Amino acid sequence: MGGTGLDNLSPCILAAEMIKRMARISVVHDETDIPRGILRRAYVDINGVSPSKGAIKHSSKGVCEGTRVLKKECAAFSVIYGMSRKVPGDGNHARLLMAAYDMFKSLRKNSILDFTGAWVIARDLDGGDAFVGSCPHCSCAVLKWPGDMTNCLICRAEIAG
Ligand SMILES: [Zn+2]
Numbered sequence: 114m115g116g117t118g119l120d121n122l123s124p125c126i127l128a129a130e131m132i133k134r135m136a137r138i139s140v141v142h143d144e145t146d147i148p149r150g151i152l153r154r155a156y157v158d159i160n161g162v163s164p165s166k167g168a169i170k171h172s173s174k175g176v177c178e179g180t181r182v183l184k185k186e187c188a189a190f191s192v193i194y195g196m197s198r199k200v201p202g203d204g205n206h207a208r209l210l211m212a213a214y215d216m217f218k219s220l221r222k223n224s225i226l227d228f229t230g231a232w233v234i235a236r237d238l239d240g241g242d243a244f245v246g247s248c249p250h251c252s253c254a255v256l257k258w259p260g261d262m263t264n265c266l267i268c269r270a271e272i273a274g
Pocket of ligand 1: 249251
Protein backbone atom coordinates (compact mmCIF):
# COMPACT_ATOMS: atom_id res chain seq x y z
CA MET A 114 0.00 0.00 0.00
CA GLY A 115 1.37 3.39 -0.96
CA GLY A 116 1.11 6.38 1.31
CA THR A 117 -1.45 8.21 -0.77
CA GLY A 118 -3.68 5.28 -1.70
CA LEU A 119 -3.43 6.31 -5.34
CA ASP A 120 -2.06 2.91 -6.35
CA ASN A 121 -5.51 1.43 -5.85
CA LEU A 122 -7.85 1.98 -8.80
CA SER A 123 -11.09 1.07 -7.03
CA PRO A 124 -13.67 3.81 -7.71
CA CYS A 125 -14.39 4.02 -3.97
CA ILE A 126 -10.74 4.64 -3.14
CA LEU A 127 -10.43 7.21 -5.91
CA ALA A 128 -13.61 8.93 -4.70
CA ALA A 129 -12.32 9.02 -1.11
CA GLU A 130 -9.00 10.42 -2.31
CA MET A 131 -10.73 13.19 -4.29
CA ILE A 132 -13.03 13.95 -1.34
CA LYS A 133 -9.96 14.26 0.91
CA ARG A 134 -8.82 16.96 -1.52
CA MET A 135 -12.21 18.72 -0.98
CA ALA A 136 -13.44 18.03 -4.53
CA ARG A 137 -17.01 19.03 -5.30
CA ILE A 138 -19.51 16.14 -5.30
CA SER A 139 -20.34 16.63 -9.00
CA VAL A 140 -16.64 16.32 -9.86
CA VAL A 141 -16.28 13.08 -7.90
CA HIS A 142 -19.51 11.77 -9.44
CA ASP A 143 -18.28 12.65 -12.92
CA GLU A 144 -15.00 10.78 -12.37
CA THR A 145 -16.36 7.69 -10.57
CA ASP A 146 -20.11 7.35 -11.41
CA ILE A 147 -20.75 6.69 -7.71
CA PRO A 148 -24.23 8.02 -6.75
CA ARG A 149 -24.20 11.57 -5.36
CA GLY A 150 -26.02 10.64 -2.15
CA ILE A 151 -23.32 8.14 -1.21
CA LEU A 152 -20.61 10.68 -2.07
CA ARG A 153 -22.27 13.38 0.07
CA ARG A 154 -22.34 11.07 3.10
CA ALA A 155 -18.73 10.06 2.50
CA TYR A 156 -17.75 13.73 2.23
CA VAL A 157 -19.22 14.49 5.66
CA ASP A 158 -17.56 11.39 7.15
CA ILE A 159 -14.15 12.21 5.67
CA ASN A 160 -14.02 15.99 5.97
CA GLY A 161 -16.38 16.59 8.87
CA VAL A 162 -18.21 19.32 6.96
CA SER A 163 -20.97 19.40 4.35
CA PRO A 164 -19.89 19.59 0.71
CA SER A 165 -20.09 23.01 -0.91
CA LYS A 166 -23.26 23.48 -2.97
CA GLY A 167 -22.41 26.47 -5.17
CA ALA A 168 -22.08 26.18 -8.93
CA ILE A 169 -18.78 25.03 -10.36
CA LYS A 170 -17.04 27.52 -12.68
CA HIS A 171 -18.04 26.43 -16.16
CA SER A 172 -14.70 27.20 -17.80
CA SER A 173 -11.01 27.43 -17.03
CA LYS A 174 -11.22 31.09 -17.96
CA GLY A 175 -13.70 31.58 -15.13
CA VAL A 176 -11.44 29.69 -12.73
CA CYS A 177 -8.57 32.06 -13.59
CA GLU A 178 -10.62 35.20 -12.93
CA GLY A 179 -9.19 36.78 -9.82
CA THR A 180 -5.88 37.96 -8.47
CA ARG A 181 -2.55 37.72 -10.27
CA VAL A 182 -1.54 35.11 -7.71
CA LEU A 183 -4.51 32.95 -8.69
CA LYS A 184 -3.72 33.41 -12.40
CA LYS A 185 -0.13 32.34 -11.78
CA GLU A 186 -1.32 29.30 -9.87
CA CYS A 187 -3.63 28.33 -12.73
CA ALA A 188 -0.74 28.63 -15.19
CA ALA A 189 1.53 26.60 -12.89
CA PHE A 190 -1.05 23.83 -12.50
CA SER A 191 -1.65 23.81 -16.28
CA VAL A 192 2.05 23.28 -16.94
CA ILE A 193 2.25 20.45 -14.40
CA TYR A 194 -0.91 18.78 -15.70
CA GLY A 195 0.28 19.19 -19.30
CA MET A 196 3.57 17.45 -18.46
CA SER A 197 1.84 14.73 -16.44
CA ARG A 198 -0.41 13.89 -19.40
CA LYS A 199 2.62 13.10 -21.54
CA VAL A 200 3.96 10.49 -19.11
CA PRO A 201 2.62 7.04 -19.98
CA GLY A 202 0.31 5.88 -17.20
CA ASP A 203 -2.66 3.59 -16.72
CA GLY A 204 -5.02 6.03 -18.41
CA ASN A 205 -7.04 6.70 -15.27
CA HIS A 206 -8.03 10.35 -15.39
CA ALA A 207 -8.83 10.86 -11.69
CA ARG A 208 -5.47 9.42 -10.69
CA LEU A 209 -3.56 11.55 -13.23
CA LEU A 210 -5.39 14.65 -12.03
CA MET A 211 -4.71 13.97 -8.36
CA ALA A 212 -1.03 13.28 -9.01
CA ALA A 213 -0.73 16.59 -10.90
CA TYR A 214 -2.66 18.45 -8.20
CA ASP A 215 -0.52 16.95 -5.43
CA MET A 216 2.62 17.99 -7.30
CA PHE A 217 1.20 21.50 -7.65
CA LYS A 218 0.30 21.63 -3.92
CA SER A 219 3.79 20.48 -2.99
CA LEU A 220 5.10 23.59 -4.77
CA ARG A 221 2.33 25.98 -3.59
CA LYS A 222 1.19 24.79 -0.21
CA ASN A 223 -1.17 27.69 0.51
CA SER A 224 -2.62 27.92 -2.97
CA ILE A 225 -5.97 29.55 -3.71
CA LEU A 226 -6.60 27.19 -6.64
CA ASP A 227 -8.61 24.30 -5.25
CA PHE A 228 -9.01 20.76 -6.57
CA THR A 229 -12.29 21.55 -8.30
CA GLY A 230 -10.73 24.52 -10.11
CA ALA A 231 -7.85 22.29 -11.17
CA TRP A 232 -10.37 19.74 -12.48
CA VAL A 233 -12.05 22.41 -14.64
CA ILE A 234 -8.68 23.52 -16.03
CA ALA A 235 -7.70 19.90 -16.76
CA ARG A 236 -11.03 19.29 -18.52
CA ASP A 237 -10.50 22.34 -20.77
CA LEU A 238 -6.90 21.32 -21.53
CA ASP A 239 -8.07 17.78 -22.37
CA GLY A 240 -10.85 19.11 -24.60
CA GLY A 241 -8.67 21.66 -26.43
CA ASP A 242 -10.66 24.59 -24.98
CA ALA A 243 -7.50 25.88 -23.31
CA PHE A 244 -3.83 25.24 -23.88
CA VAL A 245 -0.43 26.01 -22.48
CA GLY A 246 1.80 28.20 -24.61
CA SER A 247 4.81 30.34 -23.93
CA CYS A 248 5.16 34.09 -23.97
CA PRO A 249 6.95 35.20 -27.19
CA HIS A 250 8.74 37.92 -25.21
CA CYS A 251 9.93 36.31 -21.98
CA SER A 252 9.10 32.64 -22.80
CA CYS A 253 7.36 31.94 -19.52
CA ALA A 254 4.39 29.56 -19.63
CA VAL A 255 0.95 31.05 -20.31
CA LEU A 256 -2.49 29.48 -20.10
CA LYS A 257 -4.32 30.52 -23.27
CA TRP A 258 -7.78 30.19 -24.80
CA PRO A 259 -8.24 29.85 -28.56
CA GLY A 260 -9.34 33.14 -30.09
CA ASP A 261 -8.79 35.20 -26.93
CA MET A 262 -6.10 37.72 -26.11
CA THR A 263 -4.36 37.26 -22.80
CA ASN A 264 -1.54 38.98 -20.93
CA CYS A 265 1.73 37.39 -19.88
CA LEU A 266 1.75 37.17 -16.09
CA ILE A 267 5.44 38.00 -15.90
CA CYS A 268 6.17 40.68 -18.53
CA ARG A 269 2.49 41.61 -19.17
CA ALA A 270 2.90 41.40 -22.96
CA GLU A 271 -0.33 40.84 -24.90
CA ILE A 272 -0.49 37.34 -26.36
CA ALA A 273 -2.98 36.04 -28.94
CA GLY A 274 -4.72 32.76 -28.08
ZN1 LIG B 1 6.15 37.41 -20.94
